[in-house]
Amino acid sequence: MGEIIEINGPIVTVQLPAVRNGEQVRIGAIGLLGEVIGLDGERAVVQVYESTESVKPGETAEALGHPLSVELGPGLLGQIFDGVQRPLPVIMEQSGDHIARGLAVPALDRARSWPFEPRGDLSAGDAISGGAVLGEVQETATIRQRILVPPGIKGELVEHAPAGEYTVDQVIARVRDTQGHIHKLRLYHRWPVRRARPYRARVHAADSLLTGQRILDTFFPLLKGGKAAVPGPFGAGKTVVQQQIARWSNADIVLYVGCGERGNELVDILETFPQLTDPYTGRSLMERTLLVANTSNMPVVAREASIYVGVTMAEYFRDQGYDVVMVADSTSRWAEALREVAGRLGQMPVEEGYPAYLASRLAAFYERAGRVETLAGEQGSVTLIGAVSPPGGDFSEPVTSHTKEIVRTFWALSKELADARHYPAVGWDESFSGYVDIAARWWAEQIDPSWAERRTQALNLLAHADELGRIVNLVGPEALSQEQRWVLEGAALVKEGVLQQSALDPVDSYCSPEKQFALLDLVLKVYEQGRELLRLGVPVEQISRLPVMGSVRRAKSAYPSDRVDELKAVDREVREAFDPIRMEYSAAEEKTA
């Protein structure tokens, strides 16, 4: 037992001999949970995950003997946890609408039992080691959890439970290690969140992570196992992008970490996901989703922990051979939590109050993304997607600029686009993806060989139009040739017909890769055919006034992903509208000739 010396917001100094750095500590009469982050002789500095209001110097402090760790086993899916993995619905049962302090609630339900099916090819006497699969539990209709030997354990399987119903606490296997020590294995195990879970090897990421969002998949693609960031000023659409990914991406498991953001955004997910169906499995989306919530009004220190709690659970599913996506909204709030603690510890700030280790912490976090060969020899991946909330929308600030160095896909949201209600407001000039070449292989094989070319044509058209736009602003549109005006029209078509995609439009919220390409191809064909008309002397205004241009712009909402064939027919409509004009003008040309 130790004693509290000083309380400075979430930072508490305790007299607690022999405690270790990183160890969990219970603080004060109400038993707040905290973590040692510094030692000075017999004194330890503890960051506390809950509000320290009403705590007094002189109260007790107790070391718990283990670092912050999470429970990994059946019962995680569909749950919503707080930043230190306490299930919020259970907290609600115990303390009502508001979160009480000092509650000790286990992450996994101890009373619930699960149907365990042991692996058939395993029997007593077999050599076994960490990461091996002991058996499976059908947790939700779509997800089977593989029960793993915790990493680090190695030895001889001396007992393997038969099929049956087990609670997470019940022993389902015993392993004798080389020292003769017997390890009891249960349906769950614990893992310290600040330590990446081990795997056999890293594997190159090769598969596209499809999100159903055109500007992401077609223009700035991401791979399963990749790392991406979504920076943008407030209201630009970071959360919507992440929620769309959580909804529509072709991942097996989605982890949504609400880190210092709004309570209502989590409620939105909790209320809508159970009703939504996964386009790949046809089942309720909630069956593959789990949430970690430290909302902006919840204690700051747990915010710092929440990111690690999330990524550790993500790695656990990866180790079962799944493709996992974790979205973190927002990594800036996590960085601010770091800054707050650093400030209270009197550490030297380097930029905008952030400590010098900000960049390395960020890099270490994103390093936990990747595609791996698991200890059991399967392949699994963790894709990390972090929102970044730069103060004043200024991308040169520390969190954004460091993140930009680390990630390979960067979806830069623009205030101008958001103000014009051009959603998703992903700017094509500042965004980038380092995965285009690998993604191109997938698109060429699965969708269309000309994907890469079409993509480049569209981006060039947009860039060209931006340049012309600047000229127009200087000297007016009169300075532009008909060709150049058509470039502006073409770019506008790309924006409205392809890039803009409303998350709220039931038809267009999700867009299959086939439809993505069909729309892109349609719009570019209109542009190309229009250019031909221009050569015959047709004025731009005459083309852009055609009603069919409205149909092209609205095609995305008119044809859902399962009616791409009809969408392809719009092309014919366009030709039918263009043909009479072409004939008229070519006849005129012949006459003059």
Next chain:
Amino acid sequence: MKEKEYRMASAARGALLFMRGVPNVALGDRVVVRDHQGRKRNGQVIRTSQDVVLVQVFEGTDDLDLQRTWVRFLEQPFELPLSPDILGRIFNGVGEARDDRPPIVSRLTRNVNGSAVNPASRSYPREFIQTGISTIDGLNSLVRGQKLPIFSGSGLPHNRLAAQIVRQAKLPGEEADFAIVFAAMGVSYADARFFEEEFESSGVLSNVVMFVNLADDPPMERLILPRTALTAAEYLAFDLDRHVLVVITDMTHYAEALREVATAKGDVPARKGYPGYLYSDLAEIYERAGRIHDRHGSITMMPVLSMPSDDITHPIPDLTGYITEGQIVLGRDLHNQGVYPPVHVPPSLSRLMKDGVGKDYTREDHPRVASQLYAGYTRALEARNLASIIGAEELSERDRRYLSFADAFEKRFVGQGEDEDRSIIETLDNAWDLLSILPPEALSRVTEADLAKYHKWETGSPD
């Protein structure tokens, strides 16, 4: 210890008082400081150790004679006594009556800091509130339980707008039944008076609780005032089942007080001298808005803040925007052109609109109309910008149409009377009148069906 007074203040700096040799003082506890003339000040413990206790004094430490200053620790946090009698009353930041009427006596008291609502017990706000103001109802709808601030600037009519909203806000088809919590920080006497008269003349005074700290009142009291006010709001909403509309003005004065204390404490500044925890601190206030499962009441919050130098990237509006569910931004240009309310549409946003409008709440075409007005107005502003360079005569016919759309939009849609209470249907019909200035093939955000039903396109010259 409750009865014991200490005279061990060792130093005073700004609003901070340092006490030595007072053991076992709890963080957050309430403190009463008595100066040499026997006058009382309110304080709160903000840092504590066995050696030194740091007290934040809401009335400041000016003129304190440390030798003759007595400090009493009340061994309890700041609490507000609550009863239905708070309606119709006026209090200061710490909840003391400032209307010359007796204090509230009640056995029910609550810690003004509140505690975080469990996200799992929230329910998603989705009931459309009609404010009668087109730019809000039509384009950035407010729903029950939302926090939607007004970003303003000095000299702009945010108070008049807030008052109009308070007067007109109702659920369509229901009688206005909002209870109002009005929290004023650092406002002028005239502004406070304006609101009081507003409440009086619209006959809602008996449904209003006011918490007032005027410009010449102790600035540090502003640190606790919004918390006190929200404690009252939570009581009205979740104990008494009332729908509560909270108007807080001006959050900028709150943040400035916070900066002052942070600087005195030596906290590491992040931007413009504001401490790094300004975000979390503001969130503790704003996130108290919302709806809770199985509770009838709700807290809808409308904080008003003035953007220093009209700069929306200043930390106060910036961090607020990162927390609230949208913002209504007032623009100086429109104001100077005599448009009331001068709502600058492009940067304004309501994030909760998506679930509160449409077929079940307003009208089926509403979300698409809003999106189309945004797109059209943005395009129109580009045309106007162009016209200012090359002259309107040089514009294409299409651009000239956009130009007249922009003018009509600002005059007839944005602009409205201070007593004009437009129904949402009027607002939407008005919107279609304006969209009919533009040709149908330019309207890609609405459906063919919308166009057939509402669009009154006539070819011909725009003017």
